[in-house]
Amino acid sequence: MPDLPSPEEIEAARTPAGGWKRDQLAAWGVPWPPPKGWKDELTERWQAARQDGAPPSPPRPVAADFAQEALDFG
Numbered sequence: 001m002p003d004l005p006s007p008e009e010i011e012a013a014r015t016p017a018g019g020w021k022r023d024q025l026a027a028w029g030v031p032w033p034p035p036k037g038w039k040d041e042l043t044e045r046w047q048a049a050r051q052d053g054a055p056p057s058p059p060r061p062v063a064a065d066f067a068q069e070a071l072d073f074g
Contacts, residue, residue, distance in 0.1 A: 004028070004046045010039055 005013070005028055013024050022032050030038045 004049055005042060006046055007039075007043050010042060 010020075013020055015021060020034070025032060025034055025038075028042060030042070
């Protein structure tokens, strides 16, 4: 069974173009192409697992070539 990502992990995995990579979706058990509503389904499954007393998922390591711009709104 794939490790369920939190809603924050789902958003953090977006590419700079705003989508998700095929291998990342596969790691979450999402088929390619991703069906409509896949994020909502993952979020619902993650929330249900938390209600069942499952511990939160450990943070995933970030790929060495991952770069994200920091946005300063202050």
